[in-house]
Each structure stands twice: as structure tokens, then as C-alpha cells.
Amino acid sequence: MYQYDELDQRLVDERVEQFRDQVARRLAGEITEDEFKPLRLMNGLYLQLHAYMLRIGIPYGMLSSVQLRKLAQITRKYDRGYGHFTTRQCLQLNWPKLSETPDILAELAEVQMHAIQTSGNSFRNVTADQYAGAATDEIEDSRIWAEIIRQWSTLHPEFSFLPRKFKIAVTGSPHDRAAVRFHDIGIVIHKAPDGEVGFEILVGGGLGRTPMIGQTIRAFLPKKHLLSYLEALLRIYNLMGRRDNKYKARIKILVFELGIEELQTLVEDEWNRNKDGPLALPQAEIDRITRQFSAPPWQTPASAPNQPVGAVHAFENPAFEDWERVNVAEHKQPGYAIVNLSLKALDRVPGDLTAAEMDAVADLADRFSFGEIRASHEQNLVFAHVRQDDLLPLWRSLGVLGLSTPNLNMISDIICCPGLDYCALASARSIPVAQRISMRFQDIKRQHNIGELRLKISGCVNACGHHHAGHIGILGVDRQGEEFYQITLGGNAGENASIGKIIGPAFASADVVDAVEAIVATYLAIREVGETFLEAYRRVGAAPFKQRLYPEPNHAVA
Amino acid sequence: MPLLKDGKRVADPWVHVADEVAVPATGAVIVGLKRWRHERASLLKRGDPVGVRLKSMHTASDVADDLDHLGVVALALPVFTDGRAYTNARRLRERHGYRGEIRAIGNVLPDQYLFMLRCGFDAFEVRAGDTEKDWDKAVQAISVFYQPAADGRESALSLRHRTPGA
Numbered sequence: 001m002y003q004y005d006e007l008d009q010r011l012v013d014e015r016v017e018q019f020r021d022q023v024a025r026r027l028a029g030e031i032t033e034d035e036f037k038p039l040r041l042m043n044g045l046y047l048q049l050h051a052y053m054l055r056i057g058i059p060y061g062m063l064s065s066v067q068l069r070k071l072a073q074i075t076r077k078y079d080r081g082y083g084h085f086t087t088r089q090c091l092q093l094n095w096p097k098l099s100e101t102p103d104i105l106a107e108l109a110e111v112q113m114h115a116i117q118t119s120g121n122s123f124r125n126v127t128a129d130q131y132a133g134a135a136t137d138e139i140e141d142s143r144i145w146a147e148i149i150r151q152w153s154t155l156h157p158e159f160s161f162l163p164r165k166f167k168i169a170v171t172g173s174p175h176d177r178a179a180v181r182f183h184d185i186g187i188v189i190h191k192a193p194d195g196e197v198g199f200e201i202l203v204g205g206g207l208g209r210t211p212m213i214g215q216t217i218r219a220f221l222p223k224k225h226l227l228s229y230l231e232a233l234l235r236i237y238n239l240m241g242r243r244d245n246k247y248k249a250r251i252k253i254l255v256f257e258l259g260i261e262e263l264q265t266l267v268e269d270e271w272n273r274n275k276d277g278p279l280a281l282p283q284a285e286i287d288r289i290t291r292q293f294s295a296p297p298w299q300t301p302a303s304a305p306n307q308p309v310g311a312v313h314a315f316e317n318p319a320f321e322d323w324e325r326v327n328v329a330e331h332k333q334p335g336y337a338i339v340n341l342s343l344k345a346l347d348r349v350p351g352d353l354t355a356a357e358m359d360a361v362a363d364l365a366d367r368f369s370f371g372e373i374r375a376s377h378e379q380n381l382v383f384a385h386v387r388q389d390d391l392l393p394l395w396r397s398l399g400v401l402g403l404s405t406p407n408l409n410m411i412s413d414i415i416c417c418p419g420l421d422y423c424a425l426a427s428a429r430s431i432p433v434a435q436r437i438s439m440r441f442q443d444i445k446r447q448h449n450i451g452e453l454r455l456k457i458s459g460c461v462n463a464c465g466h467h468h469a470g471h472i473g474i475l476g477v478d479r480q481g482e483e484f485y486q487i488t489l490g491g492n493a494g495e496n497a498s499i500g501k502i503i504g505p506a507f508a509s510a511d512v513v514d515a516v517e518a519i520v521a522t523y524l525a526i527r528e529v530g531e532t533f534l535e536a537y538r539r540v541g542a543a544p545f546k547q548r549l550y551p552e553p554n555h556a557v558a
Numbered sequence: 559m560p561l562l563k564d565g566k567r568v569a570d571p572w573v574h575v576a577d578e579v580a581v582p583a584t585g586a587v588i589v590g591l592k593r594w595r596h597e598r599a600s601l602l603k604r605g606d607p608v609g610v611r612l613k614s615m616h617t618a619s620d621v622a623d624d625l626d627h628l629g630v631v632a633l634a635l636p637v638f639t640d641g642r643a644y645t646n647a648r649r650l651r652e653r654h655g656y657r658g659e660i661r662a663i664g665n666v667l668p669d670q671y672l673f674m675l676r677c678g679f680d681a682f683e684v685r686a687g688d689t690e691k692d693w694d695k696a697v698q699a700i701s702v703f704y705q706p707a708a709d710g711r712e713s714a715l716s717l718r719h720r721t722p723g724a
Contacts, residue, residue, distance in 0.1 A: 007714045011702035018699040022669070038639065039669060121639065151704045151714065157676035158648055158707065161641025238645045239617060273653065278706035284719045 001062055001372060002147050002292045004112045011154070012109045015116055019043050020102035027099060042160070044090075044118030045101055049424045054093045054101055055118040056108060060128035060146040060170075061089035061375040061382075065362035068373055070111040072358035078104050083358070085343065085351040087415060087466060088125045088167070089375045090118055094422055116154055121162045121249075123153035127169040129177045130376035133293060134384040136332045139189045140197055141293050142172035145226065148281070148289055152227050159234050163241035164249035166234070167206075174495060179377060181205045181214045181497035182469055184251045185230065190220060198222045201229065203263070204255030207463035211499045212252040215260045217267065223286065225271075228279040232271035236263065296370035296385055300335035320395050322444065323406040328391065337388050339369070341381040341398060342405040342413065346438050349431050350416040351379035360401050368394045378415055380408070410447040411455050411520070412438040415466050419459030419476060420483075426459035428476025428483035428509075433457055436513050441520075450520055453533045454493070469493035471534045472519060473500040474512065485512040489519065489545060490537045503542055504550050515549055522548045559683035563659075565693045572609055572630055588632050588661075591616055594624070602627060611663065614642045618649035625656045633679070635664040644677045651678035651708040671696040678708035 004012070019039075026036040040046075044055040056071070063071075071091060075083050078100050079093040086092055096104060108114055117123055126149045128142040129135065149168055153159070159166075169180045172189040180186030186202035199221045205214030221229050240258070242248045255263055329338040341361065344350050353361070361381065365373045368390050369383035376382055381403075386394055398404035407413045414437065417423065419430030434457055441447055456470030460477075467473030473488035484506040491500030507515045520533075522545050527536045537545075561570040572586045581587055581601065588609035594601065601608050609630025610621055621631060631650060633643035643662065650656040661681040662674050668688060675697060684692075706713045 005718070007702045007717065011700065011704075014700050014702070021695075021699075035667075121641075154704055155673075155700065156705055157673040157703075158644045158705075159641065160673055161639050161644065161670075163641075235645050239642055243640060243642075278713065278716070282715070282719050285715055288718070 001064055002059075002143075002289065008151075009109075009112070012112070012114045012116075015043075015114065015155075016102060016105045016109050019105060023098060023102050038120065040101075041120040042117060042122070043101075043105065044115030045096075045098075046119060047424070048094070048422055049420075049426075050422070051095050052098055052101070053422070054096045054104060054115060055086070056083075056091045056093070056113060056115050057118045057125040058089050058091060058113070058375055059150045060126060060132070060143050061130055061377075062143060063373045063375065064111075065365045065371040065373065067111045067113055068358050068362040068365070070107060070113070072355040072362070074104055074107055075358070076355045081356075082352055082354045084349070084418065085353065085375050085379050085381070087377045087379065087417075087464065088118075089127050089130075089377055090125050091375070092418075094418075119165075120160075121164050122160045122166065123156065124165055124167045126150050126153065127167070127178055127183075127377060129171050129173055130374045130382045131177060131329065131338055131384065132172060132374075133295065134331050134333075134336070134338050135173050135175075135177075136330045137173045137175050138332065139174075139191050140172045141290075142170040142178070142187075142189060143293050144286070144290050145172075145187065145189070145199075146170045147293075148226065148286075149230070152230070152279075158231075159238055162234070162238055163243045164246065164251075166237075166251070168230075176493075176495040176497075177376075179466070179469065179493040179497075181495075182207055182211075182466070182493060183214060185233070186214045187226075192220055196222070199226060201233075203233065204252040204260070205497075206250050206252040207466055207468050208250065209247055209461045209463075210250075210252065211463070211468040212256065213497045213499065214252075215255065217260060217264050224281045224283070225275050227281060228275045228277065229267075229271050231279055232274060233267045235270055236266045240266075295333070296372075298333045298336060298385065299387075300333060317392075319406075320392060322448065323395055323404055324391060326406040326410065326448065327404070327408045331385070333385075335388055337386050337391060339383040339386045339391070339394060340376075340408045341383065341403045342407055343380050343403070344407055344413045344438065345402050345405045346412075346435075346442050348402070350414050350434050353381075357401055357403070361403070364394065364397055378409075378413065380413070406444060407447055409452045409454060411441050411450055411453045411472075411516075412447060413454070414438065415454075415456040415470070417458050417460075417464035419457075419465075423459060423464075425462055426476065427461070427478040428459050428485065430457045430459040430465055430474075430476055433474060433476070433485065433509070433512060437516055440513050440517060450524065451532055453520070455516070456491075466493065467491070468499050469497070470500060471537070472516060474516075477506055479506075483509045485509065485515075487512075487515060487519070487549075489542060490534065492534055501542060503545055518548050519545055559663075560686065560688065562682040562684050562688075562690070562693055564680055565690060565697070567690055572607075574611070574632075586629065588630055591620060594621075598624075609659070609661075612646065614640045616646070618646045618654060621650075622654050625650070625654055625658070628656075628658055630659040630661055630681070631656065632661040632663045632683075635662060635666060638665040638667050638670055644673065647674070647678040648708045668692045668696040672700060676703070676705075676707040676709045676711065 046053045084092040128146040169183040170187040188200040201218040202214035327340040374382040414434045416434040420426040457474040458465035458467040486506040488500030586607040607629040
């Protein structure tokens, strides 16, 4: 894991004191809320429906057990004893007091964490593959590049006032777990035919009101040019991105309006002037960062040769077997496995974790996974390096905590935004809908029979719950004070990205779970052997789902 | 507007001439881009220094060929959240090699001084109450810089990999 050097630490410490001064000026009435707003937004502090909300950055989702314990302590001391993991691999506190936020940031700095640029119109937390460094299909560790980008994008003097927020994600595997095609910039690590490793750069993806899939702007970029290329691209966006309308200000709109070829020409011209300048990455820096993500000291037990996932204890315990088949992924090191901790049990708010659970997870990480934890954009946690012969005791321990629900990528593994329960922007509640769907589909055997089905819920058109990328997407809308839910089908976040299509008129809150049930029943009726929901939908299209949901012809209009 | 130049409150030797106002016979003036383009010959003939004001939608290349004649390029921030001036300043310094004054005008706030300084601004038309003390506090708040920029401050990257003795 990356360890701050003296420079990284000094910057974060100075930033805390700068913010402490800004808060003091606000509390003393020296600056107005309007003047304070952009300052607090540079430090992840929002004003929500009921209180301030502080969003803590977790770069590329990586946490040490020490950091997780600190987060637990902070939620106890300054908040209400829980935190909420977000789709940007961040952690949100929902009830901090303004006057205490500088102290929270100071405590975070003690464990090399911060909240810089977790909001505002600048670079947001850089995200990466939660299986980085452990995945079997990985070309290179995405965290190395995410950390290099984190540093370059932190307090960037030229790009702190972009037209709109800017999100970058990196994947080191062809199988994309980081949804890079729905980011302002998506970076895919590639190996060229001659063996050189570099990057494919995608631009203009995004969700929100106008969902778009990122397009390739450069098929192959040598490693040392990563930052100079990003700087050139950001420079064109900073100058040409729209500033007249916040809903048209993301780079996806610039890509759409200019066309990818025109943008490419402008970026290449800018880049060719600067690529060999001071932003060219010295090999020594790449090596310095790479060393910090070197593999932990795996101790492959001689007694336990590598087992395919799902075969470790197959005949001992059916509940364990279910969990292992669904929540455990293959590891590149023989004898090891990747374990997903589901934060989507029946009685949970998706992504929430209490302080006691944070402490317990930190302890388990120390015992079973070299003291490290990752947060995924699906709002779950990951132990990336678990010995296969530790799977059974880990499963038992997770069961005690309620974190072993075997539902990874199943219908109850729902991505869900905070919605109207917390958020000032929301049109409708999303958490209760997620809970009702989980309740309806609580029979785990039934979920496993349905198979992979990614359901995502947003409480408004800003799409924080990624509903456009859900196999089933649910969008909350407000109709004269009543909550309605619009359903989209066929979205997907991975390497075969697609945007869900609206299936028909929205459903009243009381009917939305029945609608999901009807969609699932339709799928089960039409699926061919081994066909997932998404594959079936792509084969047959929307028609059978529409017929089932809107049987009367006068209702069958979108 | 009070002027901070290189961090010091100084008397402003330049006069902003609004687009609809006649250019005075003598004295250093800052004029809009349109006027500069239309009255370039007569402005140069005056013999006194000339500067140009750019709106945020203008780019550095709009004045790139004129920089030898310009003592000031003033970049407008109609609102502080309009970040285009930062790119324009860097391009003036780094691409076009401009060594004259780059002045921030408009919604110029202390919390942005350091970013601007790093992008090549060296003069700031500040709010009435903003002092040298505010300046010092703002530019000293952060002392680590991850990015090389237009101000010559050494980046973290460079500090980490500096050749010993070089």
C-alpha cells in the first residue's frame, strides 16, 4: 500500500490548517455562506437535507486496518457511529458538526487520509479495480497509476475550477470491474503486441441526466506520458467545456458536440508541445510507486494446492459452499483467494457500516488479509489476499457480523444512492426501495437461480446510484409530491458497457417491487440454458418485458 | 481596485480604459481586445505602454502575435469559478514565453492567489479590504506542489528525484 513520504504528509497537514482557518472565518461571520461554500466543497463538505455531510476520500478504495479503525473512531466521536461507502469508493459521514470538521480532517491526516476534492468542480477521488494486485486477468496493478494520478490531480493550480466535476477510473484487467467506460476519463492498461505496457485512454463517459459511454481518444499511450497527456486533455476541456449550463458542462457533452476526432486533434496538438516536458514521468518515480504496491508476503501453504473457486470445501457445508461460489473470486497466487464482504444483507442500508463493524472488519483483515481492505464501487468490501485454507474460519467470522450474505452481483446486491432520506437533491427515497426488493428476494436459493443481475437505484436524475448501468435500473421521480419509479433495462457497467432503456411509464412506490418481480419472472420464462439476465435481454429485447409489465395496449407507451 | 504586484500593494501605473471611453492622450492604458485590434496603430503611436484585457472566453493565442507590444495582459475572472484564465496564463508564460505582467481582474479572492501565482499571474486587482497580510497567508498556506507549473516552484516529483549535488 502507498505510504506518504514527508512531502505527501506535509501537504495534507497544511491543507487541514488552511481549512481550519476557513471554518474559523465562517464561524466568526467574517465570510458568508456563499463565500464559504466553494471552500468547504474543496474539502468534501456538503450541506445536505438535515446536516452537513463529509465525504472522505479513499483513493482507489484502499484502506489499511489502521485507517479503518480510525474511521470507526471518527464516526463514534464526531458522528452517529456509522459511515456510508459510496460508488466512488469514498466514505460519507452524515452528521458531522461544522465546527468539528477541521478536527476530523486532522485525525484523518494522522493516518494518511484526507477529503481533498471529494466534491467541487475539480478532480474527484480516483477509482480503480478492487481486485488490483490479486486478479488473475490483470496486466498490471491499476493502483500504481491511480496513485500517480491522485498526486498530479491534487490541488492542481490550473484545473481546480473546471467547468464541472471530473472523474477518472483505472483498470489493469480487460475484464472491467471499475466501470471505466462511465467515467470522464477511463484508463485501460494494455499490453501492445511488442510487449510494451501502456494505456488506452477513453473519454466522455458518464451517467447523470445524459448517460454516455466513453470513447477511445488514444488507443495506446506509453507509460511515461500519462500525466502530460492527461494535462493536455484537461487543458482543452478547461478552455472549451461549457460553462453556461451546469447540465451540459461535463466533458461528455464536449465530446458529443465536437466529435471525438476533433477533440483528438486538439489534444494531440497540445500534448505534442508538452509531452517531453517536466511532466514526463521518470522511471525512478514509476519504480518508487510500484514498489509500494508490491505483493504482500504470500505464504502459499504446501499442504493446500490451488483449488478452483467453489471447490475448497464443497461437500462440508452447503451454506459455506454457496458463499464460496458467489462471494469468492480466483486469485493469481495459487493457494489464495479474493473474498467479497457483502454490505447488502437483508436488514442493512446498502453501503452502511457501523463503527463496531469497522473495528471487527479491521481485526479480520489483520488476521486474514495482511491488514488491508478495499471498498468497491458496488459498495461492498474486499479482502484481496485470503489463504484458501482460511476461507472457512473467515466465513464463520463474517457470518457473526452479518457480512457473509452470498449475494455478490445478485439481485439483492443493490447499488443505491442515499436518496431522499439524506440528500438535498433527491426526488424520491431509494434506500427503502432497495430494502423492499431485498426483502422480496430474500430466499437466497431463488437469487442464485436467477443468477447475475445487477440492480441499481438512484433517487434522482443525477444518477449517483448508477441506474443507467444497471441490468435493471430504477430511477426515483417526484410526481406532484408522490414518489414514482422509472425502470430501465439492459444497462451494463463492464467492458461491454451499455445504457439501460426506459421500459415504460413509471410505477408508484407501492407497485415497483411487483414490477421487478414481473421482470424477473419474464426473464426466467425466456432464458436459455446458462443465459444471464443481460444476455437474455440483449437477445430478445424489451418486448416480452413490456408485454408483461404493461399488458393493456393503451398503457404500452413509453 | 487596489493592486497587489508580486505580493506588495503598489500604486497602479496602468489605467483601465472602458470600451466606450476615449483613450487618453498619454499614460499607460489597458484596453479591451476589440479596441486593440481596431486601434492598434494609433495605440502604438502614442508611445506610452499598452496592455490588453481578455475576457475569459478569449484564449492566449488571441494576443500571441502581439505580446512584444504589450506590457500587461489582464485576464478576467467574471466569477472565481471560471477557471479558463488559469490555462490562458500558463499558455502565455509557457507556450508563448510572455514575460510582461499577467494581471488577474474580476472576482479575485485570496483563496485563489496561490493557484494563480503558480499559473503565471504576477499582479492582482484585489478587493478593497484585502491586504499584503492576506496575500502572505494565502501563498504560504501550502508548500508542497505535485505539479510543475509556470512559477518555477519545484514539484514534489523533482524534489524526490533530484540528482544529489546537481
